[in-house]
Amino acid sequence: MRSVLVWLMMFFGGAIATATPANGQVGPCQPAELFVADNADPLFEMRADATITLNGIAVTGSTPLDGVHWSNARQQISYERSREFHVCGPGEPTLHDAALALSRQFTQESVLSFDYLPQAAPEADALLIAVPDVDIARFGDALVADPAARTRLRGGSVTAADHTLILVVGNDDRDVARRLIAETGASWDAATIAYGNREFVET
Secondary structure, X not given: OOHXXXXXXXXXXXXXXXXXXXXXXXXXXXXXXXXXXXXXXXXXXXXXXXXXXXXXXXXEEEXXXXXXEEEOOOOEEXXXXXXXXXXEEOOOOHHHHXXXXXXXXXXXXXXXXXXXXXXXXXXXXXXXXXXXXOOHHHHHHHHHHOHHHHHHHOEEEEEOOOOOEEEEEEHHHHHHHHHHHXXXXXXXXXXXXXXXXXXXXXX
């Protein structure tokens, strides 16, 4: 399982329980994720790292992804390479500002941010769900075939190295995500879940 999963929730005997970020940092450090399409730019990772850092957030690592995105405007699905940046910063509004800078720099339709929070936090409006052993083609087919999932979830990503599906969904869409995962042939019981606040940042 890729490194970000140590930040998530650990699965114990069918129950899902909250995990603590493994970096051990406290105080102003707030672990978060930024999901950005790489535009097939060979210097993308280096350039994005620099932009995030200039906006006051430390990059602790990143994971290459194969993204699947449903466009309501075009009514079609697209596949694109992207990268999930694991970051540590002071939280909002800095995370928003970094996402906005990335969106402008790389001409993104949107940049997705996920800020880890305790489950009971008032701002915790979303889940980051990670599911192992998901084929990206089957995920894309399942998304296209499920009108509610493609409209509400907008897409997802599969890690290039170990085929872990990453879904960032609103709290109200948990059941939609669970159904979509089943439609890919994967097991919900194998999922790990983290709680936090998400934002689709657009220019």
